[in-house]
Amino acid sequence: MNIPLSSYPRIVIIGGGFGGVSLAKKLSKKEVQVVLLDKNNYHTFQPLLYQVSTGGLEPDSIAYPLRKVLIGYDNFYFRLAEVTEVDPGHKKIKTDIGDLSYDYLVVATGSETNFFGNTEIEHHAMSMKSIPQSLNLRSLILENFEQALLTDDYHERDALMNFVIVGGGPTGVELAGALAEIKKGILPKDYPDLDTRRAQINIIQGGDCLLPGFSIQASKKAEDFLEELGVQVWKGVRVTGYDGKTVTTKTDLVFQSAAVIWAAGVKGASIKGLDAADVLAGGNRLKVNEFNQVIGYPEIFAIGDIACMATEDNPRGHPMVAQPAIQQGRLLGENMVKLLEHKPMKPFVYNDKGSMATIGRNKAVCDIKGYRFQGIFAWFVWMFVHLFFLIGFRNRMVVFINWVYNYIRFDREARLIIRPYKRDYSQFKD
């Protein structure tokens, strides 16, 4: 890879998510060379992907060009690359655009959808971890309604309008709420010649409550909100298969559906070369110490979803969400400077800012530092926080305009099928 040699130590960051970007920003203007690698040329604001899938936002408004992150900083290099292997013995990584040596390596690869080894579900269900995936889901939803108009088969029509969301975490809950609002506000107007009352939104949770990790109060309220919106909530149900038509479960409960969204789990996006059994914790994450150093590799760090730092409060690692990634990225930036100056590093302490999820218009739940509140105020807090953490002034403006418009007009205008006409869906899952 064509990265010029520098007299400064080279820090290679794999992944431009919340962790990688926060770290890169902290390292700007420091005496280091920073190489940021990502397989996309943009940062994705994952918490709003479900709004792209449901036509509420343009994809471009929740993405930010990674080259802009450290614009004007001399020792910053971005490369569009997929890292295939780490060779810690030679302090080198292998990528699809060539090898690169490093002095320090930071793995910030995030997470990917966990199908728990079920390849049938992996092949047929949609997931929502990236912008292309969200756009494909948006197209699928819209295409299914167009298709429903064309069939005389009653069962097929119902299946095309039957959404099954597997997983009752924030992603599943937010998507279910957004689909329910589309059913209520948009479908009857857009498809007057279709009985859209028959559209169903099911959310299936394996455990006993929605939003595990939230307070019982938030979890209960989220369920109430969803039911108010007409979503069917199934708890304690384990999905076992989906062949593109029928969702099977551990019991005799089945769903006929042409749109299954898998939001039932994530796992660390680990890289070859670091996957020794003694490094990987549960969920395919890399075990790190309190400085985010990968156990056994002092020059390799891991931050965010991919890092598993077992602490007293979080014995199985921090939650795989934005906040730990941002906080670890920032602290690691400071710690790397300390490391280079041979000063002691500061251990990571997670500042749990709380959890929140939005279910719909004026309906959100927040658990923030002991305060638990739900409803319209929670919804405004949710919006404010998301606008605040969104990267880029233009993005904030565009998202804000869209939200105001959607709120006033009960509308979601970005309902466009933008992909080659009638293409096989399976090609578009990545």
Next chain:
Amino acid sequence: MNIPLSSYPRIVIIGGGFGGVSLAKKLSKKEVQVVLLDKNNYHTFQPLLYQVSTGGLEPDSIAYPLRKVLIGYDNFYFRLAEVTEVDPGHKKIKTDIGDLSYDYLVVATGSETNFFGNTEIEHHAMSMKSIPQSLNLRSLILENFEQALLTDDYHERDALMNFVIVGGGPTGVELAGALAEIKKGILPKDYPDLDTRRAQINIIQGGDCLLPGFSIQASKKAEDFLEELGVQVWKGVRVTGYDGKTVTTKTDLVFQSAAVIWAAGVKGASIKGLDAADVLAGGNRLKVNEFNQVIGYPEIFAIGDIACMATEDNPRGHPMVAQPAIQQGRLLGENMVKLLEHKPMKPFVYNDKGSMATIGRNKAVCDIKGYRFQGIFAWFVWMFVHLFFLIGFRNRMVVFINWVYNYIRFDREARLIIRPYKRDYSQFKD
């Protein structure tokens, strides 16, 4: 196709472009059944596609859901369909979702890129007539710069940064200007490790002047503006081939380029069944009379780019741009009502509102009703007119915000490669 029978006559409109949408709007609340067919579920504001290609605008902000066009109107049906054939004898059309009979048919299929039979160019060059095509061009431009960073081969690097735009009409001129501004304002910041001064933008025009159809004054000024921005303007040069690497011309002039954009011509997007030699005019357009009736078929109308209405002022048909389509669509809406009431129809008279093209920041040329002006005022007029004709309040707001942001910050933030990673380009040309 599942369209309910109605006691009203059925008007089938093929195509939801400027013509089709203007017509559909005029027919709302009239005693007719309107069926609008399009292979996309959205209307595309084609005059701004070049801004999508160059990262200035999100694709969603220049598209509008076709189902929203006549929302709430009982006798309006939209279907996502590709029409394959017209059978005028049985007053029927064939589509990929089944057959449909009509009482009146309106062909508003618009135009497609004309490669003048050169399949080699068609295979390798990009065109910019649809949103997917514009997004593919955006990705190609950005990927080429990422690629340029990776090569040690001096010639390859130059070819990756060498843009060749074939065609000096408004599309070519506007794209060339936008690329020149990117070269000046964005590339040096985004690619500090690349000598982006070597990037070249060439515009090749077969005729003697840019912007044929504009005033000589506008044409000259556009050329001055482009040269000011560093664009190389080649006039009187005919491109003969492009094999993916080398652009050949009629003389010994060649260009090494990895990004050739073909904007050298359009032709009517005609449909099988109406392509009898006596119906087709030059450029694959359907000959129509002054009421937009296709010659020889009293129940079939054609409007917009696909229609060739020979008049004294425009012996070879009206220009293939938005205004004739909008005006013909509106008049035809009135005329169809008259036709059904057995009243005489009104002949079409083109109200030429003028032509305009923008070359860059504060640089546009306008020929409006005898007034010819260029520069910053023309640029404001251009923006105002485009915002005005854009469909949808949200779209106008989002485009406006983006323009203000881009103007103040000298930026274009939507520079994201949103398509599956490192895919073969040839797949994405449609």
